[in-house]
Amino acid sequence: MIENVAVPPAAPLCDAHAAHVAAPAIPTHILDNPRPLVSPLGIVDHALMMSRYQSPLRYPGAKSSLAPVIARILDAAKGSRAVPEINLLVEPFAGGASASLRLVGQGLVDRVLLADVDPLVTAFWQTAAADTEALIDRMHDEWTRYVKPGGVTAVDRWDYWRSWVPTRKAKPATVRLDLATQCLFLNRTTFSGILHGKAGPIGGRKQASPYGIGCRWNPEAIEERLRYVGHLYEVGRIVDVWHKDWQQTLDDVPSYYPQLIPSRVVAYLDPPYIEKASHLYRTSFDPRGGYGGNRAGKAGSDDHMLHMQLAGYLRTKAQFRWLLSYDNNPMLTESTWLYAHTRMAPSRVDREMLGVRSWPLTKRLVKTRYSASGKTGKRNADELLITTLPPSTVPVDHQLRELP
Numbered sequence: 001m002i003e004n005v006a007v008p009p010a011a012p013l014c015d016a017h018a019a020h021v022a023a024p025a026i027p028t029h030i031l032d033n034p035r036p037l038v039s040p041l042g043i044v045d046h047a048l049m050m051s052r053y054q055s056p057l058r059y060p061g062a063k064s065s066l067a068p069v070i071a072r073i074l075d076a077a078k079g080s081r082a083v084p085e086i087n088l089l090v091e092p093f094a095g096g097a098s099a100s101l102r103l104v105g106q107g108l109v110d111r112v113l114l115a116d117v118d119p120l121v122t123a124f125w126q127t128a129a130a131d132t133e134a135l136i137d138r139m140h141d142e143w144t145r146y147v148k149p150g151g152v153t154a155v156d157r158w159d160y161w162r163s164w165v166p167t168r169k170a171k172p173a174t175v176r177l178d179l180a181t182q183c184l185f186l187n188r189t190t191f192s193g194i195l196h197g198k199a200g201p202i203g204g205r206k207q208a209s210p211y212g213i214g215c216r217w218n219p220e221a222i223e224e225r226l227r228y229v230g231h232l233y234e235v236g237r238i239v240d241v242w243h244k245d246w247q248q249t250l251d252d253v254p255s256y257y258p259q260l261i262p263s264r265v266v267a268y269l270d271p272p273y274i275e276k277a278s279h280l281y282r283t284s285f286d287p288r289g290g291y292g293g294n295r296a297g298k299a300g301s302d303d304h305m306l307h308m309q310l311a312g313y314l315r316t317k318a319q320f321r322w323l324l325s326y327d328n329n330p331m332l333t334e335s336t337w338l339y340a341h342t343r344m345a346p347s348r349v350d351r352e353m354l355g356v357r358s359w360p361l362t363k364r365l366v367k368t369r370y371s372a373s374g375k376t377g378k379r380n381a382d383e384l385l386i387t388t389l390p391p392s393t394v395p396v397d398h399q400l401r402e403l404p
């Protein structure tokens with residue numbers, strides 16, 4: 001059983017995301033400091049706990065179809081000597097958090113910690129978790145006054161939220177609720193759920209399509225999903241929501257939850273894809289920022305530095321086991337700057353000082369229905385999974401194929 005622990009003071013916002021934060025910044029954690037683990041854990045008791053669709057966000061690149069496969073891998077590892085239980089699943093690229101919600105709802109992991117660098121996304125999850133009723137009220141209000149009437153009223157409101165930025169004088173709690181409302185509004189009314197950039201309102205500016213701006217806004221369904229998130233937070237299953245860069249998240253987990261290191265915590269990482277991601281997220285791994293510059297979202301040879309930084313960290317510094325999903329780009333498994341290696345290679349200092357292990361890397365291919373571009377509808381594509389979970393536990397079969 002995990003005991004409550006005293007937590008060190010909140011870390012300051014790191015430079016990597018300070019650049020993206022409109023003033024005033026949203027909090028780094030839900031409370032002033034990271035929330036301690038609640039123990040004993042409350043029971044998850046909600047109609048959506050086993051449902052396929054649980055996230056209130058329709059997120060580009062969402063991993064709801066991959067969640068059952070991730071569940072299989074975690075379930076197979078659980079109970080092994082190396083991974084007796086998964087007391088915490090950390091999702092540093094949370095986005096729509098579909099995998100985390102599913103895994104914790106099914107009871108495959110005890111708790112989840114969500115983190116993302118996009119302030120809209122983290123404000124949304126922080127508010128959905130800890131200020132659920134206020135966000136539900138705002139959601140109904142936006143629906144009744146703007147989205148339901150449709151036409152010019154709705155498109156004007158879309159323009160309002162698209163250009164809205166918090167004023168410097170606004171109180172942090174108000175800013176967080178406003179950002180959460182902005183996130184939900186834009187996610188539900190914009191083509192493919194894309195929050196920033198060039199994507200327009202569903203149904204077009206003239207609203208001439210039979211699928212108008214409100215066609216993805218079902219107030220009762222959204223309310224139920226928001227309540228599910230609030231419930232998970234209340235019973236201690238969503239531990240916290242961090243507004244941090246992935247590296248800060250991975251660095252901070254061992255200091256805030258040391259009792260779980262190394263064998264009771266696993267990270268699930270779903271970074272922006274190598275291709276096209278700069279069109280989908282404000283913070284992609286494209287060094288020119290989000291929205292693809294002028295190259296239609298195609299990655300160039302100089303664009304992979306951030307992917308390499310992540311790979312370097314995961315191969316040499318990660319203090320707990322991880323599972324990573326990517327688009328199946330051959331470069332990922334061919335380049336020694338990425339994941340061509342067969343095991344982690346920490347430095348002697350990191351082994352001795354931080355206890356970093358040299359876990360083997362196991363790779364699998366999974367067929368998924370992919371819809372990240374939003375323009376071409378769903379198509380079949382292979383997703384690459386790489387993990388440091390014990391190799392003998394990682395299933396191999398028609399669903400989880402070995403690399404050729």
Ligand SMILES: C[S@@+](CC[C@H](N)C(=O)[O-])C[C@H]1O[C@@H](n2cnc3c(N)ncnc32)[C@H](O)[C@@H]1O
Pocket residue numbers: 059060061062063064092093094095096097098099115116117118121244245246247270271272273281282283284285
């Ligand atoms: C592929 S999406 C995650 C989708 C998510 N797994 C889901 O099912 O909805 C990638 C996410 O990474 C976030 N992101 C991009 N760069 C980041 C960084 N440096 N640190 C943390 N999050 C980042 C983006 O804001 C985006 O939400």
